[in-house]
Amino acid sequence: MNESQSDELPLGTTPAFANMHKWLRRGLIVCLCALVLEGAFTFPLLAVWYGWPTLSLQEICTEFERIRFSDESRECIYPYPLFGPAEGAGQTTARDEWGVQPRPQYQAIEYRELVRRVEARRARENQ
């Protein structure tokens, strides 16, 4: 690298590492943009996948709790008492294959599946 090229290097970058620093800079910009896009779109996309705005956030919370603990009678209490016990403390309904490597028995929740669950329950109740 001649002197004029060396003069154009950023402060602190020596010619030996100029190429590496250039690629690191590009990688950093990719990470920055990706983190911003993830941060911005994760919450709304999750909300839509799990049923909002058809379901309220509290209804989604209730459905999660029922699936998690395999108990259709559970309700998401909100606001939760500040010094109350953990909401799941002492529960006995959750289903797992217990062992040194526990394996949960709930199924993955498909797109808008919680909406269908709530509607099916309402239809049963109205019969």
Place this chain on the structure above:
Amino acid sequence: MSSNTLALGGTGNLDEHHRQSRQAQWQADKWMMSGALLLGTAVFGIFGLPLFLRGLWLQIRAERSGLTMRPVIVTLIGYLVAVDAALNTIGWALDLVAHHTLLARVFLMAWGNMFDAGYFWHYNELWIGGATAPGEKSWEIALLPIVFSMRIAAAIGFLQMKRWGHQWLIVTCWFGVVAWAGYIANMTLYADVRYTGVVFPVIGWWLYDIFYITPFLALPYLHSVNREIFSD
């Protein structure tokens, strides 16, 4: 400085150049700090990005005009590791102390069900609340104060071109390597808990989380930069 070519006729000119450079850097930093604060909140990040990019553009423009500015890669690393630490902190602090809020019980559950059931399986069943997956709580308690808070402090010193900022960024970024290695090993050992009944398991988690490798990108630079540019 890439274009530090001003004709400096005497100390007066040098002082003036120094004053103008500091002013331009502060002007750019005000935009970038505002942007980074929003970026660190995740949900408002989309509003923070234009502010951050404007600050970056101001810095590059000032450098091209001949002023002595902080290297762009130092700026990117400093702000990005701070944002990375802030994003990690938000999620884990929410789980650690706000696990019974509706926000946590909807969005942490949703994220858990989609990518990592460590945030779904038996959630809010431990007396301490929050994630119940083996080991998860320990990582939160260890890494929030030791890695992420310290990394944000180090990033501030690094952006100020302080030697301690450079040194502590190396330390906290290597902490990050330990954290990733240990965390992934833990997830793998308890993969049934973490990935059974998950919408996008394993590959989904990696695609989502791979962009948190910023501290790893920082390390080669931190070890290869001429450290004389950082002052006591």
